[in-house]
Amino acid sequence: MRMWPDGYGRILLDGVDSTNAEALRRAGDLAGPAWICAHRQSAGRGRRGRAWAMPEGNFAASLALRTAEPPERRALRSFVAALALFDAVAEAVGSDRGLALKWPNDVLLNGGKMAGILLEGQGEVLVIGLGVNLVAVPDAAALETGAVAAVSILGETGVRVGAEDFLDRLAAAYAPWETRLVTYGFEPVRQAWLARAARLGERIVARTARETHEGTFETVDASGALVLKTAKGRESIAAADIFFG
Incomplete structure (x- = not known):
């Protein structure tokens, strides 16, 4: 060992x-x-x-x-x-x-x-x-x-x-x-x-149980949430499945 x-x-x-x-x-x-x-x-x-x-x-x-x-x-x-x-x-x-x-x-x-x-x-x-x-x-x-x-x-x-x-x-x-x-x-x-993040700065799709969010992967915030820049503005998503499309 x-x-x-x-x-x-x-x-x-x-x-x-x-x-x-x-x-x-x-x-x-x-x-x-x-x-x-x-x-x-x-x-x-x-x-x-x-x-x-x-x-x-x-x-x-x-x-x-x-x-x-x-x-x-x-x-x-x-x-x-x-x-x-x-x-x-x-x-x-x-x-x-x-x-x-x-x-x-x-x-x-x-x-x-x-x-x-x-x-x-x-x-x-x-x-x-x-x-x-x-x-x-x-x-x-x-x-x-x-x-x-x-x-x-x-x-x-x-x-x-x-x-x-x-x-x-x-x-x-x-x-x-x-x-x-x-x-x-x-x-x-x-x-x-x-x-080391995949697709940082690129467009991704985040799907929660109720919603689908699409936007540019900007960062991960201080709570660990995903931050997307979307057509509605910046959105923080605490939990989701990510798809690259």
């Missing part, structure tokens, strides 16, 4: 229904923040209750943290996790070429979705779930219409990364970003995320 950060637990499982569910089940027994990684996941889930498929050889892990922060502060961990994923993948393949971050919680590689993030909470426990297509992609039929096509690290770069090796890289990448957030607040994390 290499580069493992001080103070973080490391739990490896052969298989589980969902690493997020397992993290929530174990939360009461954890002495500190802990990573839970499984080689197989039978009932992974993504945002809005969607299923997250995990072909053999891909990566599924969750980080369980204890925090008494309010929900809006906890939600900023999606940006921390995205930056950690960006760094871990770049380190694993030897380049950050083609990597970009898609608001609110995806990581792209050569324009395709390579990884996703899901935050869930229970009491003072925050669980950050991360799924990464290391070697394979899910069935295209499972994707939402208009969604970004899925890609894998192996398929796009020719580099094969094992799940345990990637866990070590990810944990090492996450810890300093977490420290920045706790020490300096969201602003340095926000600026770093924007420097």
Whole structure:
């Protein structure tokens, strides 16, 4: 094991229904923040209750943290996790070429979705779930219409990364970003995320449960909301699905 950060637990499982569910089940027994990684996941889930498929050889892990922060502060961990994923993948393949971050919680590689993030909470426990297509992609039929096509690290770069090796890289990448957030607040994390953002300055579509917003992606504000310049003026959107068209 290499580069493992001080103070973080490391739990490896052969298989589980969902690493997020397992993290929530174990939360009461954890002495500190802990990573839970499984080689197989039978009932992974993504945002809005969607299923997250995990072909053999891909990566599924969750980080369980204890925090008494309010929900809006906890939600900023999606940006921390995205930056950690960006760094871990770049380190694993030897380049950050083609990597970009898609608001609110995806990581792209050569324009395709390579990884996703899901935050869930229970009491003072925050669980950050991360799924990464290391070697394979899910069935295209499972994707939402208009969604970004899925890609894998192996398929796009020719580099094969094992799940345990990637866990070590990810944990090492996450810890300093977490420290920045706790020490300096969201602003340095926000600026770093924007420097890696997909389609910044371009027209995108943001769909909520009730509305569709189309405009130029201007920035992410201090609360983590997406800011669009639309025909109606500047609009801040706290949660939505993003489509590039």
